[in-house]
Amino acid sequence: MQELHTYTPHSRIRRILGPLFAIACVLATFSGVVVLSILLGSVLSTGLGHQAGRPWYHLPQNAWDLGQLLLSLATKTPGESAQTTGFRVGVVSSLWLLGLVTLFAVPVGLGAAVYLEEYVRPGRFKAVVQTNIANLAGVPSIVYGILGLTLFVRGFGFKPFALGYSIWSGALTLSLLVLPVIIIAAQEAIRAVPTTYRQAALALGATRWQTVRDHVLPAALPGIMTGLILSLSRAIGETAPVLMVTQASSLLNPPRGPGDQYVPLPLEIYNYAKYPDPADQTLAAGGILLLLVLLISMNAVAIVIRNRSGRLNRN
Amino acid sequence: MNKSGQISTPELWAPPGLWRRLEGPLAHLFLLLCTLTTVLTTISIVVILSVQSAQFFRVSGISPIRFLTGTDVEAPHFGILPLIWGTFMIALGSSVIALPVGLLSAIYLSEYAPRKVRAVLKPSLELLAGIPTIVYGFLALQLVTPGLRLLLNPFGLDVEQFNALSACIVVGVMVIPMVSSLSEDVLSAVPQGLREAGYGLGATKFEVSTRIVLPAALSGVFASFILALSRAVGETMAVVLAAGRVPSITLNPLVSIETMTAYIVAVVGGEEAPGSPTSLSLFAVAMVLFIVTLSMNIVSRIVLARYREAYV
Incomplete structure (x- = not known):
């Protein structure tokens, strides 16, 4: 719809409403992405909570830690304390x-x-x-x-x-x-x-x-x-x-x-x-x-x- | 060949060899049996729920009317009105979030988004829809309820550990992808000519989207709303974790409530002897749940069918 951008209506309310609505639509769509990242972030931070966490910008080490954590969680059977238990x-x-x-x-x-x-x-x-x-x-x-x-x-x-x-x-x-x-x-x-x-x-x-x-x-x-x-x-x-x-x-x-x-x-x-x-x-x-x-x-x-x-x- | 591209002529030609003559009919039989499995599933659900519910009404001596209208959920009374109330509170509360957001994002995807953006967004919405409900329940406990406390406690509002509002929020977020993807399908199906006619008359994109495309697809959008509501009614794990298990008829979203699904989970976890009124009551509650979701699905299909007749 390229040709549409050349047309602007005279009434101010019609000029303003359009972009506002478009912004609302974009926000609504990307709310999903936001929720997904909040969700992953919160789960990650809780999951890594019991480890002395390195700052997030130490990405390779953190990824290694995460891998280790997942591996140990996946292979351990239920133990007596939270540290030794697994899934x-x-x-x-x-x-x-x-x-x-x-x-x-x-x-x-x-x-x-x-x-x-x-x-x-x-x-x-x-x-x-x-x-x-x-x-x-x-x-x-x-x-x-x-x-x-x-x-x-x-x-x-x-x-x-x-x-x-x-x-x-x-x-x-x-x-x-x-x-x-x-x-x-x-x-x-x-x-x-x-x-x-x-x-x-x-x-x-x-x-x-x-x-x-x-x-x-x-x-x-x-x-x-x-x-x-x-x-x-x-x-x-x-x-x-x-x-x-x-x-x-x-x-x-x-x-x-x-x-x-x-x-x-x-x-x-x-x-x-x-x-x-x-x-x-x-x-x-x-x-x-x-x-x-x-x-x-x-x-x-x-x-x-x-x-x-x-x-x-x-x- | 008939219109729909199906092969409907009988097989006049038989290939040589015994096995090759036999395998066709055998395969046909197998495929028919597969199809009948689905019919059998429905029949078993209906039979099991009705037989066991009848058993429940007989053993407990409660009439179906008192079952539906009683306000005390506890063992000898079995009045499930608070459960129905809780279920619809969650369903309606979550649709306050899911319906507008889902519809707006459907409009964006179908009317505004460039093709490339859409090609990325649609699969990610599917990904969001594929996240297990238990994760949303955990999120409600870990993130939403503390967040609500932080937000509302300064106003003197007391937010319980288990509350209906956080369940509404996560269930709402959970059904957004469903509303959005179903509504997007019907919005995209609106003939392009309608939009072009609108632009030709000098309408802006906003006006075309909201006054031409949306009304044209309205019944399809309604159908997706009803399906989303029905999904929220049947939602279990997020509600069990977030909303708690205190049956109550209240309009206050900050206290704990109990839904029909949460009741079923509670009864199963309660180690009742099979055959006792309490353990049988879960079948009666499930029957109500089944009837409610089934009728919502049927209504949504009727609405959608009406829409299809208009354009195709």
Whole structure:
């Protein structure tokens, strides 16, 4: 809109209001960035609080300290004092959950997305399923926790099906939670694949399944990966649902298999954050740092994949 | 091929080889099962919540009306009005922050921002939306409440350690990215011709944004507002950490309140025997929560659908 800048209205109020509004919009947008930096800064300063901190401009040493701190936090198991304790149980539990949720939710989510985009005809069934998925994406996460508690932990009253407070229950609960998000993201990616790809494959004698498997899915892969990583990072950061499907408030040793009890990282953070003691608060901040490092690296991977694929498509 | 680019013709052609003939139908079956999982999830949520809520009303002998209108949350009474009050106080309080800021930033992103700035801002908003709620709860305790104390104590206002205001602030900040990204989608979808017509009549950019684009996208913006409210209603961890667990019907945002989600967390943490009225009550509270958020989602979709008919 270059030509607009040459036009100025006569009325003074109209001349003043425009820039004022633009400034308000800019401020509102960058408030997010400000909040993000305040948040990181405050967590960092609390997390590093118990160390004799060097001034912030000793950046390399501080970064080294931070790395050391994160490493020690990630590898230590709960100890008697705040200095010796760590989040090893949480990190191991969360990684187990991440793996199992990937195992459960990704194939099912992809399958449903492919079915909705490539197989089912537009009609009442598709409309109902689609509305249902959108509604499921809006269900509060704590309701999924209750679902998991009843269905997986207690087996809905049937003892043989009850999985107890094991990693299985947590992973299944989180899988149901992220399933709608995965489906919606994958559907968008699949929809973006040009129809000509399908026509070409079908014309050469491929069956519908071969078309989907060998042509549509590979073409949609970058978009699907981005959506998957974002949804999985959501699963890792969730606290409320796992609060419902874990029993132990703290464990001495990390889980060894999916049948063991577990305390994921966000829950460990919550367990420290709810006590007003400064030592506990420092630990909570350290745990949050670990969690954010994990999530931000996952998000960064997703953004890189998206940018790359965008460049490929344009060429 | 039909209009939407889908393959809707039956497969007349079968490839050679047994496996290659079989794998198509097998894959079809698998994909159908995947899709049905989502339907099953909804059915299980509804069945579990209604069966267990019915059980609760039977065991405790409380009528649903007294459950919804009673003002004493404690065990033999189970009146959840204070919880509903607290929930909506957080939702409305947070929208005072989230809706204007989110809408303004959506207008900036869709109308003002150069393409390059937008390409950086949109992913960072997504990043902000991806921060776990527990982090916001911690932030409320560590930063917002002390800040409020610093600000309000000189005026003789007593800010409790757990208070509704700090929860409103962090929940508001938390849903800003959601409002902004959903509203930006609908604002960008307003046809360019409408803007050009406005400029042609001598309107300034401010006037085009607020009097042409915004009204044209109004129902979509409302839909995003409702979704944000519903998200705030269902928000758990930030509220549990920041707002505390004292159920009360009050307009004072500086004291502790309890929301429906906080009540559920408290009951689960309280180690009640399964089957006792208290432990069953969480299903009834969850049922109310589910119905409230579901109806908000449905209303938002109806509003949005109306909007879509107008332009596409």
